[in-house]
Amino acid sequence: MDEVVEAVEKVKKKWEEAYKKTQEHIKAIENYGKSRRDTDEEKEYTSNSFPRLNELAQDGLALLNSLQFQLDLLSPQLPSNDQVQTAKLLLQSWNKQCTSLCSSLRNANL
16 A cells, blocks of 8 residues: 555544544533532532633644644645545545534534
């Protein structure tokens, strides 16, 4: 297998993992505060966890943008035109998914 093709496959795998984790963080932000206990220990934990969840979600979005950039750099180097076109379509899909995640994060914080 060509080195560029292997690099593209690694980027795709990292994307899938990062996308799932970012979705989980956004869902946790959405569900934050829906079921709270009134213990002091729980209050201290949750006061630190909400900003931390937002940081994790932002880090996930930054990683996804970085992976998009990597795929954008690798796609013209792919050996066949079909692979290049497939990579460009994948980039468009990833862009829509990132936009959707940004909207979800914004709504989760309201």
